[in-house]
Amino acid sequence: MLKIKHFIQQSWLLIAASFLFGLLIAVTNAGLDERIKQNEKDKLNDLMKALVTDANDFKIEIEGVQIPGKRGRVTETDIYKVLDDDGNRIGFAFVAVGPGFADKIKLVIAVDDRCEKFFGFKVLSSNETPGFGDKIKEDYLGEQFKGAPAGELELVKAGKVEEVDSKIVAISGATVSSEAVVKIFNTYIDRVREQLQAKGFIHATKALRHEENKSELK
Amino acid sequence: MANKSMDSASIYKQTLLAGLWRENPVFRLLLGMCPTLAVTAAVKPALTMGLCVIFVLLCSNIVVSLMRNLLKPHLRILMFTLTIATFVTIADLFLKAFALRMSETLGPYVPLIIVNCIIICRAEACASKNGLVVSIIDALGMGVGFTLTLCVLAGVRELLSTGKIFEAQVMPDWFVPWAAMSMPVGAFITLGLLLGLVNAVSKRKA
Numbered sequence: 226m227l228k229i230k231h232f233i234q235q236s237w238l239l240i241a242a243s244f245l246f247g248l249l250i251a252v253t254n255a256g257l258d259e260r261i262k263q264n265e266k267d268k269l270n271d272l273m274k275a276l277v278t279d280a281n282d283f284k285i286e287i288e289g290v291q292i293p294g295k296r297g298r299v300t301e302t303d304i305y306k307v308l309d310d311d312g313n314r315i316g317f318a319f320v321a322v323g324p325g326f327a328d329k330i331k332l333v334i335a336v337d338d339r340c341e342k343f344f345g346f347k348v349l350s351s352n353e354t355p356g357f358g359d360k361i362k363e364d365y366l367g368e369q370f371k372g373a374p375a376g377e378l379e380l381v382k383a384g385k386v387e388e389v390d391s392k393i394v395a396i397s398g399a400t401v402s403s404e405a406v407v408k409i410f411n412t413y414i415d416r417v418r419e420q421l422q423a424k425g426f427i428h429a430t431k432a433l434r435h436e437e438n439k440s441e442l443k
Numbered sequence: 444m445a446n447k448s449m450d451s452a453s454i455y456k457q458t459l460l461a462g463l464w465r466e467n468p469v470f471r472l473l474l475g476m477c478p479t480l481a482v483t484a485a486v487k488p489a490l491t492m493g494l495c496v497i498f499v500l501l502c503s504n505i506v507v508s509l510m511r512n513l514l515k516p517h518l519r520i521l522m523f524t525l526t527i528a529t530f531v532t533i534a535d536l537f538l539k540a541f542a543l544r545m546s547e548t549l550g551p552y553v554p555l556i557i558v559n560c561i562i563i564c565r566a567e568a569c570a571s572k573n574g575l576v577v578s579i580i581d582a583l584g585m586g587v588g589f590t591l592t593l594c595v596l597a598g599v600r601e602l603l604s605t606g607k608i609f610e611a612q613v614m615p616d617w618f619v620p621w622a623a624m625s626m627p628v629g630a631f632i633t634l635g636l637l638l639g640l641v642n643a644v645s646k647r648k649a
Contacts, residue, residue, distance in 0.1 A: 238513050239522060246529035253533050257540040264543045328550075350547055356604075356622035 269333065272347040273307065273318045276335040282308040283318065290319070290420050292413055304417060306426075307335065314338055317426075319417055320349060323409035326401040328352035330361070332409055336375045340418050340427045345371040346406070358402035366403060369393050375414055380407045455580050458569075462584030469592040470641040474560040478552050479593060480630040486609055488548050489597035493590025495534045495553055500562050501582040502530040507570035508578035514571060523566040524557070531556045561589060599633050600624045 274280050286306040291299050300322055307316040318335040330351045335344035345367055353359045360366070365386070370378075372389040380403060384394045395403035421427045468474045475496070482492045503526045507514075514522060535553045538546040546553065556562065565585055570578040598608060604624035606614035623629050 235515055236518065238510065238515070239518055239525070242510075242522060242525055246525060249529060250532050250536075253536050257536050260540040261536070261543075264540065268543065352550055354626065356625055 272333045272349060273335065276333060276344050276347055277307050277316055279309050279315055280307045281310045287420055287424055290416065292416050304420065316344055321409045321413040323405055323412060325351055325353050325405045326358045327354060330405055330409060340375050340421055343370045343373045343375050353402045358399045360396045360399050361402050361406055366396055378407050378410050380404050458577055458580045459584040462588035467588045467592060468561045468585055469589060470638060474564060475589060477555060479634065480627065482549055482552050483593055483597040483600055483630055484625045485601045486594055486597045488545065489593040491545050492549060492552065493593050496556060496589055497586030498534050499527060499530045499556055500565060500586045503527050503562055503566055504570040504578040504582040507566045508573060508575050511571045519571060523563050527562050528557045561585060596633055596637060600629050604629060
């Protein structure tokens with residue numbers, strides 16, 4: 226009994242302050258939560274609109290797609306359908322995350338309606354080195370993904386930037402960040418396509434059907 | 444009576460001015476080096492960080508000063524940390540709600556205000572030993588001193604790394620931006636030079 230009394234005497238202020246401060250944070254969070262979520266949604270919508278210029282609206286098509294990562298880690302992402310002014314689906318978009326040079330890179334990636342070509346990507350958040358790694362936000366890298374085949378991409382150190390193919394030319398001085406972006410694409414695209422096919426939103430492409438037939442023959 | 448109020452006014456003035464020069468947290472006490480080096484690549488994030496620190500410092504000094512007579516000596520640091528963490532979380536939530544882009548620019552450095560030595564130092568050295576008015580004035584002096592220092596450092600770095608201040612072109616067309624100034628090396632060099640300058644001025648004054 227004496228021990229409890231001693232404990233309360235010593236720590237009552239700490240306990241009271243913890244409750245009071247906790248309440249203060251809870252009230253602030255409750256007041257701002259809606260606005261914070263709306264801000265994040267607006268930012269995502271703005272970036273997706275910048276990616277797909279004909280887009281008018283975005284709606285979640287598949288929720289919680291699991292993307293397997295390194296060391297058994299699994300990240301989840303939602304796949305959005307991109308709608309034009311008439312409400313027709315013109316593509317899909319999703320948020321993709323992966324390790325960069327300094328910190329995680331978060332991208333918004335968009336593909337066409339048949340998941341055959343990329344519309345491109347926009348950087349949702351990154352902490353890459355200013356003047357070097359943060360050049361991933363510039364058109365030099367971004368333009369190379371526009372129209373590129375939605376499959377395994379390859380990073381090359383030199384090549385023709387204007388050629389639209391699966392080869393992405395790295396930014397000089399930001400090879401690690403360029404590689405990180407390409408890795409993020411490669412990690413996500415197959416899994417996203419699988420999910421879209423599984424749910425019947427797209428049909429298997431010729432290349433994929435060929436691969437499937439080959440594996441069946443084996 | 445008149446002398447007493449004169450003394451109080453003098454104490455308040457000295458407390459306020461201490462943070463600006465004599466006990467400037469960055470140039471004289473070398474506290475808060477993490478945000479000083481990390482968020483001073485441009486003036487806007489530096490100013491935002493400074494305002495966040497003023498808010499947290501002011502709130503924590505008020506709370507610590509009000510409960511100073513109830514504090515148990517062995518639990519005081521825990522109480523300071525709890526108080527600071529609360530107001531840092533609130534500042535972070537406000538930034539996310541009203542300045543999302545700035546919140547993303549500042550990244551983890553807003554939550555890291557919790558471990559900023561300036562705030563815990565003022566709680567220990569001033570707020571836990573003085574009344575409410577002195578604690579408020581001390582928080583304002585130290586906070587403004589810290590913010591001004593950050594802005595000066597950021598001004599030099601932004602000007603040399605981009606040729607701009609507040610995103611407005613200042614340097615002539617022929618100026619070639621020094622990209623290194625926006626990187627950590629630029630922060631260390633600028634801080635070192637400004638510390639040397641402040642020391643030289645202080646010596647001359649003495």
